[in-house]
Amino acid sequence: MKNLTILALLVTYSLVAKSKNFKNSDPDTGPRYYIDIIGTIGDQAVSPFTEIQISAHSIYSSINLLTGKKEGSVKIDQRNFRIRQEIPSEISYITFEYSIQGRSYGPVYLPTNFFKVSSRQKIHCSFFRDSLVFSGRDAEVFNLQTKLFLAGSINKINIGYDDPNYLNEIKKMVDLNFQEQSAVLLSHTGKVNESWRDYFFNYCLGTKKNRMISAVLSGIKSNNYSIAKEFYQYLIHDDQHEYPEELHTSALLMDYLYKMEKFKFEYLKTTINTINKNGAADFFRMIRRKYNGKIRAHITVLALVDLPKTYVDTYDEAHKAPMVKKESPYFSILSNLLQNNSPKKLAYQFELTDSSGREFKMRDFQGKVVVLDFWFVGCIPCKLLSKEMGPIIDSFKKRNVAFITINVDQNKISWIKALKSLEYSHVGSVDLNTGDLGVRHPIIAHYNVTTYPRLIVVDKMGNLISAEPTRPISSNPESATALIKLIQANL
Incomplete structure (x- = not known):
């Protein structure tokens, strides 16, 4: 089996481990949303002294949203164990990191390897040195996700940003990965329901698009603006269609849309590699004009996480022009970002x-x-x-x-x-x-x-x-x- 890292997103933290002492949470005081992990240390030759870390976020993003993030770890001293992990919402995303006898496993830390879970789900899994294998009721869904992770593993390009074939090589590579993932998904036709199939297809599509723009942006950071010019034309040709609102749950597609809009916005202003900029108001106006509903809300959250790194007017502008309604699933995380970072708010009491x-x-x-x-x-x-x-x-x-x-x-x-x-x-x-x-x-x-x-x-x-x-x-x-x-x- 190939090495595998499992990323997982959720918000909150509550670990109760050790197989013999596990108890269900009190319905009145326990977490509203949670998953149960029923695990086994699969390597028989390895003494079962294992540490498992679980990260939790409400929104997954490769842009690195920390607000609301809770992390915890539990040491397992038996081969069989059970963990209850609180999650932030009915549908969440999870990642595991684990070590056996002090050595970490799952070394390929890719921002595309995360599991979608639902509250009260029981996840049966065996932890091996080179993989994680699922069994039980939802095994098909979770094992399919791991196969898509592996099929989407990207290979390093051995040519530089200055090579005229750089962009074409990027396209070939991500297209090949997308074909391999699509073949895996096709082989599971009839084994997962239509909702999961659509989710996995959008995951694959998002992986392709997100990697494409991320690779090109890496070239632009090296001040190779010829790549920017060529890729801008590629974007114009590739994104002529509308994105339906239900795609707001597709984390990688939303990352792609945000990065694409920011790229076009900055490329036209030729301010990609500068800091201390003003202009967040123009970006927010553009997002308000082009998108609606939950997609607009998701992109707004990503902008509030990313823009402050280079724009000094982000929080001021976000306060002036709120674009997320209270009933939106993104309202809470957006409010936290603004509450923690806006002028006149109480500083963190460290x-x-x-x-x-x-x-x-x-x-x-x-x-x-x-x-x-x-x-x-x-x-x-x-x-x-x-x-x-x-x-x-x-x-x-x-x-x-x-x-x-x-x-x-x-x-x-x-x-x-x-x-x-x-x-x-x-x-x-x-x-x-x-x-x-x-x-x-x-x-x-x-x-x-x-x-x-x-x-x-x-x-x-x-x-x-x-x-x-x-x-x-x-x-x-x-x-x-x-x-x-x-x-x-x-x-």
Whole structure:
């Protein structure tokens, strides 16, 4: 069997494991939505000491939506076990990561490998070193998903972005994967119902389209705009049809639609590889004009996750022009994103420690403007930002401004060594770490920090000034001035 990683999306976290002690949740106090995993360690030669991690999201996206994400792990000390996992909604998406005797399995971490599940579903599965095999009532559906994962495994292209055949090679590769997946799906005709068949077809189509645009965008990041021009014509030719609203549940197709619209929007403005941009309002207006209902809502959520990485006006514009109705299944996640990142909202009340073990709380800095800087060891852009922040920090000495770095590395020794180098921080800054949780610390999900560095500015009362302030860069001296003015205006 081929190596397999299983990604899974859901929102909430509640693990109850250990086969002999498993109990059903109290109907009055237990989770509203959940699945039961009845598992077996399949490798007889391996001692059954296994750790299983389950991630949970309400919306799946390769764009990396963290808001609402809950993660948990359970150690299994028997060959047979049972886990109850709370899920966010009636229909959710799940991923597993597991290790046997300390060694992780399922090493192919692809953003397309996720399972669709429904509440109260019982999932019977055996964990092997090179695969995960399902049995029981829903075995056909789950094993078909694993076969589609394997058939869709993409091969690396051995030519560069500058090669004139690059785009054609990408097309050939994704077409071949799509044909292989379609053949697998065809072989299961009559074995799954029409609803599942349609879902799987859209999964395959979404895999093809999403990989196509992702590969081309990688080329554009290398400033190869000839690819952008050629692919733009390809998009115009390929997407002349309407997308029915029921496709809003097809995660990869929705990712594709968002990336496609953003690509066309930015390509026409020639601002693909820049940061500190304004223009989110124009993008939201375009989405409002082109899409309706749940597809519009889904794309709006993706935009709120992705646009703040480069657009400094995203949250302001989203507040001005809400595009999701309260009855929409996307309203809750959208509200959380806005609540956690919009100006005048209460900042996350963290409790973190510095390198000496001293604990700091967000409320300790009340009365000061706070600038948070998220980073990790080895992050080149983090080093560049630190260099640009030096003069800014010096300019606010002896004033009511606290500069706080928040490192997400779990390796404390590496973090402290990096601090001593002063490549990521400065004398006078407060340097904190997320501890053993690393990137899984709640503050990371709260602000949906998925790219580094990330700056956040908080006022003297502990409320957000900006979760997307202008980031100082050497090529644009005005960017540092903009951040300085933002801080000064709130002193």
